[in-house]
Amino acid sequence: MDKILYRLRECSLLFADDDPLFREETAQLLRYLFREVAVAGDGREALELYRQQRPDIVLLDILMPGLNGIEVVRHIRAHDPYTPILMLTGHSSESVLLDAVKLHLEDYLLKPFDQKRLIDALSRCIRRLDQLQPARVRLVGGAEYDLESRGVWREGQQLRLGAKESELLHLLVRTHPRVVAKSAIEDAIWENDMTESAYRNLVNKLRRKLGQDSIQTLPGIGIRAVLQ
Missing domain, CATH: 3.40.50.2300 (Response regulator)
Structure with a gap:
């Protein structure tokens, strides 16, 4: 349950x-x-x-x-x-x-x-x-994500994600291709109010690990994963 x-x-x-x-x-x-x-x-x-x-x-x-x-x-x-x-x-x-x-x-x-x-x-x-939903997906930029184990690989190497980075990636893949608003991300993975700087920092850190084109930003709306 x-x-x-x-x-x-x-x-x-x-x-x-x-x-x-x-x-x-x-x-x-x-x-x-x-x-x-x-x-x-x-x-x-x-x-x-x-x-x-x-x-x-x-x-x-x-x-x-x-x-x-x-x-x-x-x-x-x-x-x-x-x-x-x-x-x-x-x-x-x-x-x-x-x-x-x-x-x-x-x-x-x-x-x-x-x-x-x-x-x-x-x-x-x-x-x-x-x-x-497939068990494993590939993002633009070459990273592969396993929805069961939540493991991430890129160029044959397993990536180490922080706890919130992992939660954000899981949320974006689960909800693909929909756009996820900042407020929804805050509700799903943040304990307290999420500042704009904390939000941008989290997204940018995940982009650097997965590839800059792996996450699309729609200004004023939210973000979404970009899958191959």
């Missing part, structure tokens, strides 16, 4: 539901579990947020104005067959479950659900993400 919770803290989630009270209560729980949570109140907003942010996991209510959950999933699946998607529903009709199977949903949750049921469903999503 601890491993699953740790992995969730590395991930981003899109959550959409049109019930304001349920949406706010559930969003509070999700923000505790995830590194980043985008919240939408209807299907069109959910689809727009998906296109902008490309979250790791999607959690959608089936009955929403504009576009319903099934229609949102159809739009997503037209271009993205892999992102784990969970569906929320207030009923368990056979037609809904058949649609869920056709759209390759990871799971569905009947409202109201308890935290254990939610964690179980999210665990399935994490396992799917881990199956999709």
Whole structure:
């Protein structure tokens, strides 16, 4: 369970539901579990947020104005067959479950659900993400990173990274190709407030070891790993 919770803290989630009270209560729980949570109140907003942010996991209510959950999933699946998607529903009709199977949903949750049921469903999503991600990746500049051992090699030599350098690299590779904001890095690997100079120093030290082109900076937005 601890491993699953740790992995969730590395991930981003899109959550959409049109019930304001349920949406706010559930969003509070999700923000505790995830590194980043985008919240939408209807299907069109959910689809727009998906296109902008490309979250790791999607959690959608089936009955929403504009576009319903099934229609949102159809739009997503037209271009993205892999992102784990969970569906929320207030009923368990056979037609809904058949649609869920056709759209390759990871799971569905009947409202109201308890935290254990939610964690179980999210665990399935994490396992799917881990199956999709290769065990070892190569960054631009030639460094290779093993996600299991967290070892780093460049030109045949294993690199020695500091604890925070290692955490930052792991976060960037796990979230690739998304951009990670400074605030998200601070939440994930820093105990206290991270000054701008500490942030720049950490990124620059990691760049010097991996190669200057291994990390891309998008001014005012954040940074991301650049993989070959």
